Every structure is written in structure tokens, then in C-alpha cells.
Amino acid sequence: MKELDRKTQLIILLVGVGLAIAGPLFGLILERRTLVNKDEIIIDQDSQVSFEDVYSLPFTLKKNGKAIIEFSVYYENVTANLKIFGQGKFDGEVSQNGTNDPQTENGQYFMVTTRDWTWGPFGTTMRLATCALDDYYYIEFMGDGDNTNRIWSEPGDYVVVVYGANSFVNSTTVKFNLKVTIDGVGPILNTIFSIVGWGMMVAIGIIYVVNNYPQKGEEE
Amino acid sequence: MPESTKKKKTTKKKTSKKKTSKKKASTKKSLPSKRKSGGDKPDFFDKILNIDRKTATKFLIKGIIIAIIFGTISIVSDSIANNATDWENMQDERNEIAYWTGEYGYQQYMERNREIDVIGDWLRFQEAIFANIARIGTNVGLIFVLIAFVGYTADKDMNKHMRLVSLILAGIVVTVIMFTSLFTNIAVNIA
Numbered sequence: 001m002k003e004l005d006r007k008t009q010l011i012i013l014l015v016g017v018g019l020a021i022a023g024p025l026f027g028l029i030l031e032r033r034t035l036v037n038k039d040e041i042i043i044d045q046d047s048q049v050s051f052e053d054v055y056s057l058p059f060t061l062k063k064n065g066k067a068i069i070e071f072s073v074y075y076e077n078v079t080a081n082l083k084i085f086g087q088g089k090f091d092g093e094v095s096q097n098g099t100n101d102p103q104t105e106n107g108q109y110f111m112v113t114t115r116d117w118t119w120g121p122f123g124t125t126m127r128l129a130t131c132a133l134d135d136y137y138y139i140e141f142m143g144d145g146d147n148t149n150r151i152w153s154e155p156g157d158y159v160v161v162v163y164g165a166n167s168f169v170n171s172t173t174v175k176f177n178l179k180v181t182i183d184g185v186g187p188i189l190n191t192i193f194s195i196v197g198w199g200m201m202v203a204i205g206i207i208y209v210v211n212n213y214p215q216k217g218e219e220e
Numbered sequence: 221m222p223e224s225t226k227k228k229k230t231t232k233k234k235t236s237k238k239k240t241s242k243k244k245a246s247t248k249k250s251l252p253s254k255r256k257s258g259g260d261k262p263d264f265f266d267k268i269l270n271i272d273r274k275t276a277t278k279f280l281i282k283g284i285i286i287a288i289i290f291g292t293i294s295i296v297s298d299s300i301a302n303n304a305t306d307w308e309n310m311q312d313e314r315n316e317i318a319y320w321t322g323e324y325g326y327q328q329y330m331e332r333n334r335e336i337d338v339i340g341d342w343l344r345f346q347e348a349i350f351a352n353i354a355r356i357g358t359n360v361g362l363i364f365v366l367i368a369f370v371g372y373t374a375d376k377d378m379n380k381h382m383r384l385v386s387l388i389l390a391g392i393v394v395t396v397i398m399f400t401s402l403f404t405n406i407a408v409n410i411a
Contacts, residue, residue, distance in 0.1 A: 115322060151327060
């Protein structure tokens with residue numbers, strides 16, 4: 001077999017080091033994928049009674065995947081409501097528009113975190129997050145849960161739905177802020193890059209040792 | 221040179237040859253049966269009994285180095301296992317701070333909590349693996365030391381008292397090996 005020259009060995013070593021460093025960096029940067037990060041999303045208050053008028057954002061969860069939703073309202077007279085439906089249920093409701101409205105249909109359970117330094121960490125499960133002026137919700141969603149403050153992974157397709165109302169008589173617009181992130185490819189890239197990078201470094205180390213330490217009988 | 225002296229020299233040579241052949245015969249008698257048979261290689265135990273002082277010292281040094289390396293591995297492993305709970309406590313605190321400062325939510329906090337538990341358990345359990353590997357390694361090192369002392373004991377050119385001391389030390393090493401091999405005191409409790 002043709003031996004690798006020094007230059008090629010050095011290049012492979014440097015690429016290996018680069019990948020081993022890049023792995024954790026990519027892992028950190030691409031840990032989560034942002035689906036939406038928008039202030040002042042505007043919908044009409046008809047969304048309360050019609051699935052066709054709601055704000056909807058579909059997303060897919062893998063096994064043990066998690067969607068993190070930051071939902072807030074900074075606008076007067078506005079009350080916005082957030083629910084998460086399974087894709088199947090949402091499509092069904094849209095197709096039979098008018099039969100049921102978003103207010104009466106139950107969504108999936110999600111976890112709402114309230115950070116209180118006085119008490120230990122805790123979270124509350126909800127199916128509806130109602131946001132009025134200056135309210136903020138930090139929501140974790142894994143597929144489903146129950147009313148005993150626990151959620152669990154149920155991979156599949158889901159839809160974030162927001163509907164609301166404006167109490168001011170001259171306005172029907174509902175404004176809210178929404179940020180949704182799901183699991184990114186960072187951890188997978190980290191694993192692949194690290195394995196390949198360290199593998200290349202080890203391989204070059206072995207090649208170096210084999211080439212530079214003669215076997216018995218080759219000393220002279 | 222006169223012829224008479226030449227003759228004398230040749231006779232001397234002959235006598236010396238006779239002496240060496242006698243010596244060879246005497247050494248042959250003292251050697252184990254396998255070595256007498258000519259081309260056969262001496263077995264392992266003959267090799268141990270016939271090692272010279274230099275080789276025995278080499279064995280001693282190698283044995284001590286091996287024992288020190290594996291002993292250090294065992295001590296480090298034990299220290300890591302003993303400090304696992306402190307590490308867990310620190311990580312729990314960091315986890316809570318990360319939760320309160322908004323780095324992640326309650327579900328993520330709980331997931332991280334479980335990860336810390338698993339890593340903590342692993343830090344404790346690694347002792348069972350590494351301490352047993354270290355025990356094997358240390359015993360190998362002690363066997364080297366034992367061979368060295370047995371070599372010293374079998375060396376007839378050595379001081380009588382030194383040979384006795386070497387025999388006693390070899391006995392002590394055997395006792396240590398027996399104790400570490402036959403008694404298991406490596407136990408890990410994972411709550």
C-alpha cells in the first residue's frame with residue numbers, strides 16, 4: 001500500500017483538529033432551529049370564531065423533540081390566546097370551518113414555566129395560554145401531557161394556533177409577539193464532526209507510529 | 221623458545237581443557253532435566269530461578285513502576301467516585317441558576333437533573349471498572365517484583381542474609397497478592 005507523505009498526514013491532522021473543534025461549536029450554534037421570531041404579528045378578532053382566520057404555525061416533533069414557544073402581548077386592549085393542536089385535528093377543523101371555533105376546542109397540554117427565585121423550580125401544564133397586556137409565557141411542548149404538571153414526548157405534526165380579541169371599539173386587530181424554536185441539527189453535527197475529527201487524529205497517530213517505529217529485524 | 225617449554229605449554233592447555241569440560245559436566249548435573257537434554261528450551265520456572273542479578277533488578281524496577289501506575293489509577297478513580305456527590309450538588313445548583321436566569325424551562329431543567337443523576341452514578345460506578353483493572357495491573361506488577369526477589373534468593377553469589385531478606389520479601393509480596401486477589405473490597409453503592 002502506498003504510504004502517505006508528510007504533507008498529506010499534516011493536512012489530515014489539521015482537518016481532524018478542525019472538525020473536532022467545529023463539532024461542539026456547530027452543536028451550540030445549531031442546537032435549536034427558529035421557525036418564527038416576530039414582534040407585532042397581526043390577526044383579526046374574527047379568529048375567535050373561525051379556524052380559517054387564526055394565526056397558525058405548523059411544525060414537526062421528533063422522538064423526545066421539544067418546541068419552545070415564547071408568547072407575549074405588549075399592546076393595549078388586546079387579549080391573545082395560544083393553543084397547540086395536532087395537525088390532523090387542525091386540518092379537520094379548518095375543513096369544517098364554522099362548525100367549531102378555536103375557543104371551544106381543546107388543544108394539547110404544554111408546560112408553562114414561571115421563574116420564581118423564592119421557590120424551587122416548577123412548571124404548570126396548560127392547554128390554553130391567555131396573554132393580555134405585558135404578559136409573557138415561556139412554553140415547552142413535547143406532544144402531550146396532563147393536568148398534573150407533566151408533559152411527555154409524542155412525536156408528530158402539530159400546529160401552534162393563536163386567536164384573540166381587541167376590547168377597543170374602533171379596532172378589531174390583535175397584535176402579539178411569538179418566537180418558536182424546535183430542535184436543530186446541532187447535536188447530530190456535533191457527534192458526527194467529533195467522531196470523524198477524533199478518528200482522523202487517531203488514524204494519523206497510528207500511521208505515524210507505524211511509519212516511524214521499525215519492526216523487529218528492520219532496525220539495521 | 222626451547223622445545224621443552226613448548227611441550228609444557230601444550231600440556232597445560234590440555235589440562236585446562238580437561239578442567240573446563242569437568243566444569244561443564246558439573247553444571248550440567250545441577251541443571252534441571254529439561255536443560256540437560258540439549259536443544260530443549262528451559263521452562264519458565266527455570267528461567268526465573270536462573271535469572272542474574274541485573275535481570276532481577278530490572279524486573280524489580282519494572283514491577284514497581286507498573287504497580288505505581290496502576291495504583292495511581294486506582295487512587296484517582298477512588299477520588300473521582302468519592303467526589304461524585306459534590307460534583308452532583310454543584311451541577312444541581314448550576315442547573316437551578318440556569319433555570320431561574322431563563323436559559324431554559326422547567327422540562328429542560330428536569331431533563332438536565334436526570335442527566336446529572338446518570339453522570340453522577342457513572343462517576344461512582346467507574347470505580348468498580350477502573351479499580352478492578354488497576355487491581356489486575358498492580359498484581360502483574362507485584363508478580364514482577366516477586367520474580368525479582370525469587371531471583372535474588374536463588375542467586376548463590378549473593379550475601380546469605382540478603383538472600384534471606386529477599387525470601388521474606390518475596391513471601392510478603394505473595395501474601396499481598398493473595399489478599400488483593402482473594403478478598404473483594406471494591407463495592408459501589410448507587411442510591
